[in-house]
Amino acid sequence: MNLESVVLQGRYEIIEKIGSGGMSNVFRAKDLKLGRAVAIKVLKEEFCSDAEFVERFKREAQAAAGLLGENIVNIYDVVDEGKYHFIVMELVDGITLKEYIKIKGKLDITEGVSIAIQVAKALKPAHAQHIVHRDIKPQNILITEESKVKVADFGIARAVSEQTLNANAIGSVHYISPEQARGGRCDARSDIYSLGITMYEMFTGRVPFTGDSTVSIALAHLEQAITPPHIYNNQISANLERVILKCTKKDPANRYQNITEVLDDLENVLLNPDEPYALTGATKVIKSEDTAVLNQVEPIDDMEDDEYDNDEVDNDEDDYDEEDEKMDRIMSIVGVIVAVIIVILLVFFVGRFTGVFGGKKSDNSQSTLDSTQTVMPDVVGLSEKMADKKLSDNNLQMQVKSSEYSDTVEKGNVISQDPKADEVVSKYSKVSVVISLGSDTVDITKLGIAGKTKEAAEALLKENGFSVESKEENSDTIEKGKVISYSPTKPKNGDRITLIVSSGKKVTKVIVPNIINMSEADAKALLESNGLVLGTKAEQNSQSIAAGIIAGQSIAAGSSVDSGTRIDYAVSTGVAESSESKSESSEQAQTTKATVAPAPTAASYRYVASIDTNYSLQDVIGPSSGFTSVKVMIRLKQTVNGSDVYSTLMEARTVTGDTILPVRFRTIVGANGVDQGEVEIVNVDSGEVMKSYTVEFFRVE
Incomplete structure (x- = not known):
């Protein structure tokens, strides 16, 4: 739908399209009432046909319109216009966090934590009003030129998230929480999970889970453990990694329970990046799925030193001397300390065995392994070097099977990898892996093909190993012979590239109108209304046409020409008086009114030609010529300074087909310096030149 220049509700003037997403197109617009720039999100047509969805969409957008915050893209209005539905919102000039990550690869730790804090601050007021975003991802986080972070699409994602997960959700499924993936209930902790995945991508330059389909990626969120982010970026501190991993726990009960807890720890990471501290928020019993290493053991509270009640002590205890009493007290304290140490050691070794403190995996199968077996680790997605180290650490040998x-x-x-992760295998056995060669597609946009000539583009593509075919299309903006577009833009090596080459503006045939006896302004308007152009101006003398009025045109009226053709013309300068011309004029008056081509300068000489012949119309019209009439004129055609100039020798008249037309002009004055011309008999109605005679001009002093 083309909405540019449309004014919605008599208030919002659409200026240009600035983006497109899975469910909407976004336009830059102007609020004519308040005089401010806004963004307008237009719901796509496939959603507009679902009345229930539209109602839910509007309800959620209206609820989100109540959210205000410096880190939130504010919603101003929800508008209906016919069958279309719009959301008017704050216009943010900047780029998405996704584009920013793509530019920088991996974000600086301080910068990334600052961005995460601003996102958390945007979520805080929303969660306080029980509004869950449901689609936190880098594509919905905008960064302005002043480095301010704005979170978009509050309240809108809920309506979309209730639709069936399909291929259009591929952008969001990388950040979806496990409970969303299984279709369960979402709350603020779902946004915290998505924020954790977003932080993972900010600091590693990659998402933790990839796959060939949305379903495979969603299953990874449910089943696969996250590779600790420091594997991909050793600049990530232990404190920051613990925050990311806690945000991305698969069980919501093991995550941060509210966004304030996340904010507190992120601010602590920013202030004390390397100083160990306990994370905020309650944590459940850690499950085998969780990969975070518990860096601290909560200290066991000191046993209270309960004093004995003196009233319950038998009187005979008064016999103890003071030193015995001190010794008993010392022994009691030592006993308590020993007991505490034993408890700590027991907790530590049990934790190491069960995997709670980073020791063995809490996999029941581990306890059944004998000394010659081990559990296959997951190395998919790791670099070749990291995978080799991880397998070596597990007493296994890596073997590169192939590269793809x-x-x-x-x-x-x-x-x-083969064997697969979590399989029980023999120690020191070989593990076959397939290593990625990266994408075999080539981004040919960098070659700058668009706008090049067809020949240059073909040569450049062939130099880069591609085959080429060309197709032509009309274009009003691209010069003929130059490339308009091409496809595909990211082909594989050796693919065939199709060039779309401009064949110039679309040409249509038009009929030339008669502009003789018109002013220049009227002729220009008439020609342009017929798709033609008023061309080069010349001057000529004319006995019958007033000075300043067009007396001749380069292409006869009624001719069929291409649109855009230039029609040159001659303007009458009136009659050039001289004694010789007066006598010659009276001599010709009995036959025809003659006009001559102009002398461009006042010279003492002229170029003169003559013709004396007859033309039988019967030769053209045929036996029934006596019953047929035709409108004819006689004119002189000369080429002056590269342009054809016409002079009227006989005005148009209607004659019968059996007429013998005299073509007798004793003195025809032509353009100075031009020694040849054509006397043409023209069918005025059709523009056809019926007969042409070549005449020679001679200089006469």
Whole structure:
């Protein structure tokens, strides 16, 4: 739908399209009432046909319109216009966090934590009003030129998230929480999970889970453990990693329970990046799915030193001397300390065995392994070097089976492994891995093909190993012979590239109107209304046409020409009086009124020609010529300074087909310096030149 220049509700003037997403198109617009720039999000047509969805969409957008915050893209209005539905919101000039990550690769730790804090601050007022975003991802986080962070689409994602998960959700599924993936209930902790995944991507330059389909990625969120982010970026501190991993626990009860807890820990990371501290928020019993290492053991509270009640002590205890009493007290304290140490040691070794404190995995199968077996670790997605180290640490040998191209796995990383992760295998056995060669597609946009000539573009593509075919299309803006577009934009090596080459503006045939006896302004308007252009001006003398009025045109009226053709013309300068011309004029008066081509300068000489012949119309019209009439004129055609100039020798008259037309002009004055011309008999109605005679001009002093 083309909405540019449309004014919605008599208030919002659409200026240009600035973006497109899975459910909407976004336009830059102007609020004519308040005089401010706004963004207008237009719901796509496939959603507009679902009345229930539209109602839910509007209800959620209206609820989100009550949210205000410096880190929130504020919603101003919800508008209906016919079958379309719009949301008017704050216009943010900047780029998305996704684009920013793509530019920088991995974000600086301080910068990334600052961005995460601003996102958390945007979520805080929303969660306080029980509004869950449901689609926190880098694509919905905007960064302005002043480095301010704005979170978009509050309240809108809920309506969309209730639709069926499909291929259109591929952008969101990388950040979806496990409870959303299984279709369960979402709350603020779902946004915290998505924020954790977003932080993971900010600091590693990659999302933790990839796959060939939305379903496989969603299952990874449910089942696969997250590779600790420091594996991909050793600049990530232990404190920051613990925050990310706690945000991305699969069980919501093991995550931060509210966004304030996340904010507190992120601010602590910013202030004390390396100083160990206990994370905020309650934590459940850690499950085998969780990969975070518990860095601290909560200290066991000191046992209270309960004093004995002196009233309950037998009187015979008064016999103890003072030193015995001190010794008993010392022994009691020592006993308590020993007991505490034993308890700590027991907790530590049990924790190491069960995997709680980073020791063995809490996998029941581990306890059944004998000394010759081990559990296969997951190395898919790791770099070749990291995978080799991880397998070596587990007493296994890595063997590169092959290398393959992959659009989803980064170059040099593991695509697949055999045996699979979590299988029980013999120690020192070989593990076959397939290493990614990266994508085999080439981004040919960098070649700058658009706008090049067809020949230059073909040569450039062939130099880069592609085959080429060309197709032509009309274009009003691209010069003929130059490339308009091409496809595909990211082909594989050796693919065929199709060039769309401009064949120039679309040409249509038009009929030339008669502009003789018109002013220049009227002729220009008439020609332009017929798709033609008023061309080069010349001057000529004319006995019958007043000075300043067009007396001749380069292409006869009624001719069929291409649109855009230039029609040159001659303007009458009136009659050039001289004694010789007066006598010549009276001599010709009995036959025809003659006009001559102009002398461009006042010279003492002229170029003169003559003709004396007859023309039988019967030769053209045929036996029934006596019953047929035709309108004819006689004119002189000369080429002056590269342009054809016409002079009227006989005005248009209607004659019968059996007429013998005299073509007798004793003195025809032509353009100075031009020694040749054509005397033409023209059918005025059709523009056809019926007969043409070549005449020679001679200089006469």
